[in-house]
Amino acid sequence: MIITKKKDRSKLLKTLEGYNSFYLIGCSECASLCGTGNEEALKEMAEDLKAQGKTVTGMIVPKTGCQTLGTKVELKKDKDALDKTDAIVVMSCGAGTQSAVEIYPDKAVYPSNDTLFLGNMTRFQMFDERCSLCGECVIDKTGGICPVTNCPKGLLNGPCGGTKDGNCEVSDEIKCAWVRIYERQKKLGELDKMKEILPPKDWSAKQGPHKLYTRADAAEGDKKGKDKK
Ligand code: SF4
Ligand code: SF4
Structure with missing residues (x-):
């Protein structure tokens, strides 16, 4: 939401x-x-x-x-x-x-x-950010936890090295996203997935203004509208 x-x-x-x-x-x-x-x-x-x-x-x-x-x-x-x-x-x-x-x-x-932001209501009137709308979702590789959003540095391939007692070096009020990802992958028996190196993110997918027309006739209509201008 x-x-x-x-x-x-x-x-x-x-x-x-x-x-x-x-x-x-x-x-x-x-x-x-x-x-x-x-x-x-x-x-x-x-x-x-x-x-x-x-x-x-x-x-x-x-x-x-x-x-x-x-x-x-x-x-x-x-x-x-x-x-x-x-x-x-x-x-x-x-x-x-x-x-x-x-x-x-x-x-x-x-x-x-x-x-x-885009987030979840975790309890009544308590909201946590969950997704930064990056346009190219990687959480299939990270145990369903978004590193782009949950790590303040948006790191895609493991922790920065500043992790302290499992918490983030940016704020000790949040758990390091990569500790969370590790713990979850371990629980799922999928630690091997962490060996896969994710390529640098294509941030052009985040460049707006976005449009998504899933109806071909609507896309065509929009194009014609532009041609008229
Ligand atoms: S990887 Fe991108 S699309 Fe997926 S949850 Fe994170 S910010 Fe959202
Ligand atoms: S400590 Fe963890 S969550 Fe914080 S910036 Fe480093 S990798 Fe990201």
């Missing part, structure tokens, strides 16, 4: 002070799990805006904020409220915010959250 945290509320309200009316958009997926885009978070935001003398014309927690087409359909029912809104505040991740920008190109759109 995409992990988000609320922006400093007083700074956000300052940013929004030039507008009088707002429509709030959350997200029932990751941002709801993070408590940054659920109904409760939206109501809290509405109260804070009203306390500043602002009007909240409406709010919605769409099914998936970054599913642009689905969100567009869900927003249709609130067209009137949106039409009389000065600005939209999106309480999801940066992708959800940009859905609103695409749906309402002539409206001011502001994010209420900072988007931090």
Whole structure:
């Protein structure tokens, strides 16, 4: 899931002070799990805006904020409220915010959250980064533990030499990723896999902006759209 945290509320309200009316958009997926885009978070935001003398014309927690087409359909029912809104505040991740920008190109759109990383909720409201979206997954070779993300140096072929008592030299609050990988491979009886030298990573796979069209007709349509410009 995409992990988000609320922006400093007083700074956000300052940013929004030039507008009088707002429509709030959350997200029932990751941002709801993070408590940054659920109904409760939206109501809290509405109260804070009203306390500043602002009007909240409406709010919605769409099914998936970054599913642009689905969100567009869900927003249709609130067209009137949106039409009389000065600005939209999106309480999801940066992708959800940009859905609103695409749906309402002539409206001011502001994010209420900072988007931090791709990770897991390990316990209620506790989030740990798990994947850096490197574009070329290697965890089939590393016991299912990501060295790119869990080792602060992103080392692909064993520890740096600074490991101390099993912990990382960068922070003794985290276990060395390569100790974790070793322990797991040992448990699985697959230590031999550690002898394989991984090639340097092709970081070009991480270079954005990415696109992935799994429908050939969609890819073709996008190309035609570009040709027209
Ligand atoms: S190797 Fe890359 S894709 Fe796989 S989990 Fe790590 S960062 Fe993510
Ligand atoms: S101690 Fe381990 S986790 Fe930390 S930087 Fe070195 S190899 Fe990476």
